[in-house]
Amino acid sequence: MISPVKIWRNQKKIQKILGLEGKILSWTKIYVPPAGFESQAPYVVAIVGLAKGRNYCAQLVEWEEKHLITGQKVKSVLRRTKDPGTEGVIPYGVKFKPI
Amino acid sequence: MKVEILAGSVSKFGELWDVSPRDLVKGVVLEALFETRLKTGEIEAVYIGNMLSSSLGGQDHLGAFFSEVLGLNVPAMKVEGACASGGLAVHAGILAVTSGLYKNVLVVGIEKMTDHKPEEVAKALMGAGSDEEREAGATFPGLYAMIARAYMKKYGVSEEDLASVAVKNHYHASLNSHAQFRFPVTIEQVMKSSVVSSPLKLLDCSPISDGAAAVILGQGSGVRGQGSVNIIASAVATDSLGVADRSDLTSLQSTVLAAKKAYWQAGIKPSQIDVAEVHDCFTIAEIIAMDDLGFFPRGKSAQFIRRKKTTLGFGYPVVNTSGGLKAAGHPVGATGVKQIVEIYRQLKGVAGKKQVKNAKIGLTHNVGGSGATAVIHILKSDK
Known part of the structure; x- marks a missing residue:
């Protein structure tokens, strides 16, 4: 289970990353997921170069095959991340959607 | 030292x-x-x-x-x-x-x-990554797949080039009685194996x-007779936990830094290495390691590997005679020690069917995470 305190601490970091635009630097489609992500596989994870600041690694959402190219423009959004199990707090985090 | x-x-x-x-x-x-x-x-x-x-x-x-x-x-x-x-x-x-x-x-x-x-092991292994990578549902095959895609684009390397690393290491493992996979594979078999994390396929990945x-x-106990083997360099370097925090996806800075220190400690050049065990957790990792360790010009390593330059009996340095992580297996904590044992046996001349002729100087390259830690040792025979 993810600690609710850890989720609370992470919120400050997440706020700073939301609504930013960037470009896909590299991506992969994951078919063999880690525990907590089984129901989402296959899913796409990308490294995105943000227009302002650093690179960020997150999942891609609302994508079509034509978006899976280096240089694709994306924007950061808030989405549910992993399966919290039966008792955990639902965790939200940064993902990217093509624009 | x-x-x-x-x-x-x-x-x-x-x-x-x-x-x-x-x-x-x-x-x-x-x-x-x-x-x-x-x-x-x-x-x-x-x-x-x-x-x-x-x-x-x-x-x-x-x-x-x-x-x-x-x-x-x-x-x-x-x-x-x-x-x-x-x-x-x-x-x-x-x-x-x-x-x-x-x-x-x-x-x-x-x-x-x-x-x-496997899901539990994949999650536990992600303990080696960053919070951000865990939140993304990334796995180690996933992180190396993104490194692979960036490298392939930059240097014009193909999926078949990656597969040639698995072909070489499976061939070496077929000569190693302790290896997990003691059978050869072909480029076609690698290409047809199921996708784990695109573009990496099952036979691009080291096993659990x-x-x-x-x-x-x-230190110089002289317990045994026939020429001792000494470690003449031991170097470690670290880098960011997460792949996204690095300026270049196509090289591991930790390897470059540790290699520089190790060659300096040993007073040798990469061209003097006869045999090496490098960290091929994925096929792309061996290609980048060959670049970063200075064995081949940057971006050219895949071509040299495909032309069998690092296969036993064809050229030098011979790389991953044990079969590497790919085919000998990768019990993660054991790998770095196993690499030392393999080079030790090569330099003693007791490596059996996989013995490299006249091996005098060897190197081991062990990586933690997606390149956050790199450990390099250089071994030399007194013979």
Whole structure:
């Protein structure tokens, strides 16, 4: 289970990353997921170069095959991340959607 | 720097459901002690390379755990650096000997992974990554897949080029009685294997394995006759945990920095290395390692590997004679120690069917995470 305190601490970091635009630097489609992500596989994870600041690694959402190219423009959004199990707090985090 | 390797042993790697971590370690240590003719009581300190005993095994007191197994009461501790845990344990053992505090030091690498289902192992291994990567649902195949895609685009490398690394390492493993996969594969078989994380396929990836390895380090004991093997460089460098925090996805800065230090310590050039064990957790990792270690011009390594320049019997340096992580298996904490044992045996001339002719200088390259830690050792034969 993810600690609710850890989720609370992470919120400050997440706020700073939301609504930013960037470009896909590299991506992969994951078919063999880690525990907590089984129901989402296959899913796409990308490294995105943000227009302002650093690179960020997150999942891609609302994508079509034509978006899976280096240089694709994306924007950061808030989405549910992993399966919290039966008792955990639902965790939200940064993902990217093509624009 | 000069630390003598008095003995080295490796267990069978693979799905060892009937063998416990205790028995794995006992087996390799007794074999190593037999080789040195030292008594157990002459071991003065123990360093254990291990990553997952805590997250998968629920065991957090590994120094004492294995001391008990071996009947020792000496200082014993776990050294952890993800998949570089074994290499770091060897580094710690070298520090212990060169400090003069301990004469004979035992270094053990051990991992027990196949008792757990793949999703649990993938999650535990992501302990080596960053918070951000875990939140994304990234896996190690996923992180290296993104590194691979960036590298392939930059240098015009194909999926078949990646596959040629697996073909070479499976061929070497077919000559290694301790390897997990003792069979050759073809480029076509690699290309047809199921996708784990695009563009990496099952046969681009090292497996989940159980296994252990041990070395005994000392200083000029002269226990054995026929030419000693010494570690003449031991270098470590670190980098950001997360791949996204690095300016270049196509090189591991930690390897470049550690290699520079190691070559300086040993006073040699990359061209003098006869045989090397490099960290091929994925096929792309061996290609980038060959660039970063200075064996081939940057971006050209895939071509040289495909032309068999690093295959046994074709050219030098011969790379991953054990079969590498890819085909010998990758019990993560054991890997860095196993690499040392393989090069030790090559330089002693006792590597059997996979023996590299006239091998005098060898190198090991052990990486933690997606490049956050790199450990490099250079070994030299006195012959």
